[in-house]
Amino acid sequence: xxxxxxxxxxxxxxxxxxxxxxxxxxxxxxxxxxxxxxxxxxxxxxxxxxxxxxxxxxxxxxxxxxxxxxxxxxxxxxxxxxxxxxxxxxxxxxxxxxxxxxxxxxxxxxxxxxxxxxxxxxxxxxxxxxxxxxxxxxxxxxxxxxxxxxxxxxxxxxxxxxxxxxxxxxxxxxxxxxxxxxxxxxxxxxxxxxxxxxxxxxxxxxxxxxxxxxxxxxxxxxxxxxxxxxxxxxxxxxxxxxxxxxxxxxxxxxxxxxxxxxxxxxxxxxxxxxxxxxxxxxxxxxxxxxxxxxxxxxxxxxxxxxxxxxxxxxxxxxxxxxxxxxxxxxxxxxxxxxxxxxxxxxxxxxxxxxxxxxxxxxxxxxxxxxxxxxxxxxxxxxxxxxxxxxxxxxxxxxxxxxxxxxxxxxxxxxxxxxxxxxxxxxxxxxxxxxxxxxxxxxxxxxxxxxxxxxxxxxxxxxxxxxxxxxxxxxxxxxxxxxxxxxxxxxxxxxxxxxxxxxxxxxxxxxxxx
Amino acid sequence: xxxxxxxxxxxxxxxxxxxxxxxxxxxxxxxxxxxxxxxxxxxxxxxxxxxxxxxxxxxxxxxxxxxxxxxxxxxxxxxxxxxxxxxxxxxxxxxxxxxxxxxxxxxxxxxxxxxxxxxxxxxxxxxxxxxxxxxxxxxxxxxxxxxxxxxxxxxxxxxxxxxxxxxxxxxxxxxxxxxxxxxxxxxxxxxxxxxxxxxxxxxxxxxxxxxxxxxxxxxxxxxxxxxxxxxxxxxxxxxxxxxxxxxxxxxxxxxxxxxxxxxxxxxxxxxxxxxxxxxxxxxxxxxxxxxxxxxxxxxxxxxxxxxxxxxx
Numbered sequence: 001x002x003x004x005x006x007x008x009x010x011x012x013x014x015x016x017x018x019x020x021x022x023x024x025x026x027x028x029x030x031x032x033x034x035x036x037x038x039x040x041x042x043x044x045x046x047x048x049x050x051x052x053x054x055x056x057x058x059x060x061x062x063x064x065x066x067x068x069x070x071x072x073x074x075x076x077x078x079x080x081x082x083x084x085x086x087x088x089x090x091x092x093x094x095x096x097x098x099x100x101x102x103x104x105x106x107x108x109x110x111x112x113x114x115x116x117x118x119x120x121x122x123x124x125x126x127x128x129x130x131x132x133x134x135x136x137x138x139x140x141x142x143x144x145x146x147x148x149x150x151x152x153x154x155x156x157x158x159x160x161x162x163x164x165x166x167x168x169x170x171x172x173x174x175x176x177x178x179x180x181x182x183x184x185x186x187x188x189x190x191x192x193x194x195x196x197x198x199x200x201x202x203x204x205x206x207x208x209x210x211x212x213x214x215x216x217x218x219x220x221x222x223x224x225x226x227x228x229x230x231x232x233x234x235x236x237x238x239x240x241x242x243x244x245x246x247x248x249x250x251x252x253x254x255x256x257x258x259x260x261x262x263x264x265x266x267x268x269x270x271x272x273x274x275x276x277x278x279x280x281x282x283x284x285x286x287x288x289x290x291x292x293x294x295x296x297x298x299x300x301x302x303x304x305x306x307x308x309x310x311x312x313x314x315x316x317x318x319x320x321x322x323x324x325x326x327x328x329x330x331x332x333x334x335x336x337x338x339x340x341x342x343x344x345x346x347x348x349x350x351x352x353x354x355x356x357x358x359x360x361x362x363x364x365x366x367x368x369x370x371x372x373x374x375x376x377x378x379x380x381x382x383x384x385x386x387x388x389x390x391x392x393x394x395x396x397x398x399x400x401x402x403x404x405x406x407x408x409x410x411x412x413x414x415x416x417x418x419x420x421x422x423x424x425x426x427x428x429x430x431x432x433x434x435x436x437x438x439x440x441x442x443x444x445x446x447x448x449x450x451x452x453x454x455x456x457x458x459x460x461x462x463x464x465x466x467x468x469x470x471x472x473x474x475x476x477x478x479x480x481x482x483x484x485x486x487x488x489x490x491x492x493x494x495x496x497x498x499x500x501x502x503x504x505x506x507x508x509x510x511x512x513x
Numbered sequence: 514x515x516x517x518x519x520x521x522x523x524x525x526x527x528x529x530x531x532x533x534x535x536x537x538x539x540x541x542x543x544x545x546x547x548x549x550x551x552x553x554x555x556x557x558x559x560x561x562x563x564x565x566x567x568x569x570x571x572x573x574x575x576x577x578x579x580x581x582x583x584x585x586x587x588x589x590x591x592x593x594x595x596x597x598x599x600x601x602x603x604x605x606x607x608x609x610x611x612x613x614x615x616x617x618x619x620x621x622x623x624x625x626x627x628x629x630x631x632x633x634x635x636x637x638x639x640x641x642x643x644x645x646x647x648x649x650x651x652x653x654x655x656x657x658x659x660x661x662x663x664x665x666x667x668x669x670x671x672x673x674x675x676x677x678x679x680x681x682x683x684x685x686x687x688x689x690x691x692x693x694x695x696x697x698x699x700x701x702x703x704x705x706x707x708x709x710x711x712x713x714x715x716x717x718x719x720x721x722x723x724x725x726x727x728x729x730x731x732x733x734x735x736x737x738x739x740x741x742x743x744x745x746x747x748x749x750x751x752x753x754x755x756x757x758x759x760x761x762x763x764x765x766x767x768x769x770x771x772x773x774x775x776x777x778x779x780x781x782x783x784x785x786x787x788x789x790x791x792x793x794x795x796x797x798x799x800x801x802x803x804x805x806x807x808x809x810x811x812x813x814x815x816x817x818x819x820x821x822x823x824x825x
């Protein structure tokens with residue numbers, strides 16, 4: 001009995017030792033497949049029927065777009081369209097298409113395919129941004145003309161985004177609205193091999209890609225890991241090569257690891273406080289200005305990133321490096337509690353005001369809500385502004401309360417930016433803006449946006465943006481806090497990603513050194 | 514016996530109904546709907562309304578609940594609001610993963626817990642008993658997710674012995690499989706081991722103080738026969754009951770552990786669907802889990818009835 005027991009324990013110990021002694025070997029340069037840790041899987045891989053901004057970086061790998069953008073300035077560049085030209089007094093956009101491009105399912109890319117894809121996009125009912133296109137005309141096999149029914153200069157920007165992602169006509173016919181998302185076929189550098197919902201998504205290099213020199217990896221494998229601590233462990237153990245988004249609290253430990261590098265990139269995304277201008281006292285422009293003077297943006301940005309990453313304080317909705325910005329207005333609001341107090345009194349509230357803000361109680365995206373609200377409460381006190389916080393479990397919960405026009409007059413939220421700066425102002429500042437809940441018109445804004453849509457001349461547009469930016473700081477429709485850099489981490493052996501201002505990762509050019 | 518099975522099955526329906534109403538209400542009464550999980554956090558109010566209409570979420574709550582229940586009677590658990598996948602498919606994909614982990618943790622808990630409990634009772638009051646009792650106190654008190662994080666730090670990040678995340682099924686090779694599950698299974702099993710040890714010890718102590726054990730000793734039977742054949746056999750019904758209870762707890766514990774180790778199991782699915790308020794998935798998963806728990810209880814009762822003539 002005793003001998004048997006001893007033998008058994010020894011055997012067990014030996015087995016365990018064999019199991020654990022070989023060091024774990026994971027993906028990496030040997031396979032030439034980069035393993036990407038992401039918190040969210042795509043909601044769908046159909047660009048026409050998806051809505052989530054979180055899908056875009058997946059879509060970039062599977063679909064090429066009619067137009068690409070310059071990573072630094074976001075100006076249009078050729079991609080599937082070799083050139084574009086406005087004609088017919090800015091009512092027609094003529095695109096010359098690239099020849100010799102094929103879809104993942106073997107279908108040829110041509111003008112007919114573009115027409116089918118754009119019409120599929122318009123009929124989805126999910127996205128309305130291409131609705132002003134009344135006709136997609138096939139001029140010849142490799143020329144299309146998009147006719148619009150109103151001045152619509154944002155069209156080129158939209159073709160750099162979802163609307164310009166061309167889906168194979170065969171896939172559209174075969175799988176339709178319900179099926180393309182799981183059976184995507186684009187012309188992009190990678191095609192889908194397998195997708196286990198909630199677990200992983202595997203892509204391989206598309207052998208017939210039209211621009212093969214650009215692509216170095218043999219494949220991309222996404223692992224969906226929701227828990228941030230877990231994904232950082234996976235990165236440190238070498239199970240993943242790249243983590244899409246890193247919570248700043250994890251940065252010190254990653255920085256200490258010589259095999260890893262922390263990457264930061266400026267983006268057009270920002271953290272803002274959306275304001276319901278229907279509700280007192282924030283219906284008063286002076287109170288909104290007071291609020292804006294009453295907060296110390298630099299301190300907030302420092303708190304948000306734990307001093308690990310530099311985030312620029314924001315007075316405008318577009319960052320200073322982006323062409324629609326107005327440099328002299330960029331630092332308009334600096335911390336000035338005395339001026340804030342004056343403005344509150346001037347607005348007719350000598351005893352001060354009380355405002356309510358809703359924020360995401362979690363530490364994560366887009367901002368550590370609880371921390372920021374606590375800090376702002378203290379900053380605003382000397383200005384006579386009492387900030388009451390409502391902390392909810394998710395950002396979505398706040399938005400629902402805020403949109404419901406309940407007593408939540410302020411909402412701490414993230415603004416991810418739009419492919420065109422015109423859309424940014426159109427959707428936040430005009431009297432018909434989806435994100436401007438009160439729909440209270442601001443003087444001159446609607447007209448300025450109309451003028452932007454009517455011209456495709458960049459110099460002219462820049463002038464109008466200066467006017468809009470002045471109106472933005474004067475009216476404070478939202479309180480801009482700081483711009484969000486994209487913070488991610490990767491293996492030191494990985495390189496090749498081109499940083500872009502859009503803030504959506506483009507992994508197609510990654511390679512192992 | 515058949516009557517017992519029928520009785521038990523009869524209680525499933527009202528329990529399941531009550532639980533599903535409870536889960537439904539909790540999920541519905543919190544703000545932040547699935548529309549945001551579908552369209553992203555900066556979806557426009559107009560679009561959220563559109564999605565809600567499309568998904569039927571603008572109907573009164575009782576109507577939504579009844580229509581979901583109607584689907585259930587047709588054998589469907591509905592479709593996920595977020596990615597439109599059949600809930601049965603989602604559950605079927607993830608169930609084997611969770612079941613493997615829970616089963617392995619249960620086997621480990623039984624294989625370690627019962628022998629330790631027996632040793633503790635045989636050596637009651639001694640140093641070994643004291644050691645085992647301190648171990649069980651720790652096992653019950655320490656949260657499993659904390660242990661899991663410590664284990665990841667040591668075995669995956671310092672020693673590089675084990676992968677910190679992921680799950681490889683047994684079909685991928687036993688060694689690979691055991692490497693991927695050893696940390697989750699051990700951390701998951703620690704609490705149950707402690708519980709089983711304590712119950713085994715007290716059940717054995719009770720049995721050892723009985724008349725027939727004293728008779729056995731006086732007949733001069735060897736110690737291992739007295740302990741195993743007389744005492745353990747009588748203690749077994751209460752031990753099995755505890756093992757059944759522990760099995761139900763393990764399924765719940767998997768929720769946390771799966772998240773820490775990024776294991777694509779049912780617990781992780783549940784957490785995600787609660788956050789996005791994907792109520793058909795939440796309802797589907799809780800319903801399935803409930804059936805499993807009720808089934809485990811039924812099986813335990815049947816086993817106990819089989820080995821213990823007094824309960825028949």
